[in-house]
Amino acid sequence: MRDEVSEVRRRAGKLREIRTAGGRRFLVLEGTPADRFLDPGRSIGPEEIEELETEHALPAGMALAYRLLAVRDRTEREIRDALAHEGVTAPPVVEEIVASLERRGYLDDRRLASAYIRYTMEHRPSGPHLLRRKLREAGVEDGIIEEEIALALTARDEARAAERLARGKIRAGGDGKRDARRVHGFLTRRGFSSHVVNDICARILRGEIPGENHEQ
Structure with a gap:
């Protein structure tokens, strides 16, 4: 026709x-x-x-x-x-x-995943759950995602990144419980592991993590 x-x-x-x-x-x-x-x-x-x-x-x-x-x-x-x-x-x-x-080397999902994780952790630190979701949305295979996250983000790296972000959310002289709730929601949305989030919040309640503007 x-x-x-x-x-x-x-x-x-x-x-x-x-x-x-x-x-x-x-x-x-x-x-x-x-x-x-x-x-x-x-x-x-x-x-x-x-x-x-x-x-x-x-x-x-x-x-x-x-x-x-x-x-x-x-x-x-x-x-x-x-x-x-x-x-x-x-x-x-x-x-x-x-x-x-x-x-020709123009398509390489592993290279893309590695570069994305490095860039994100440098410019907008996020936890493994958010990294996984973003890479899956882009079509990267789960196996590649898990391998690249394991290479780029150790447990210690995740904890340190979460603590740095938490410090920016804590108000000097503020209420510890309120700060902990704020930080909990924020870190959860950014994809950090629940045990990391819970540990950070417990330390806030104990007064072990001062805010960035905390007066010594």
């Missing part, structure tokens, strides 16, 4: 999205043989539809992936999701893009 190009939308750079009257979407690169499909009203047959789904989708999908990776590292799942969002869905094309990126 034939279809018809109804609209051509500009995407990033030379990427263009072709929409058809039949509800299809194709991602192509301007300045390539796919240019002949960039005219609204152009009729396209089954062979041309297959050509748009495969032959022309491959370079467009690669260009999209490179643009995304130029901003920051991505997981394999993020790349797959981005391709699907832009209409690149033919399995052979998607698999070739992913495999090509992996061969």
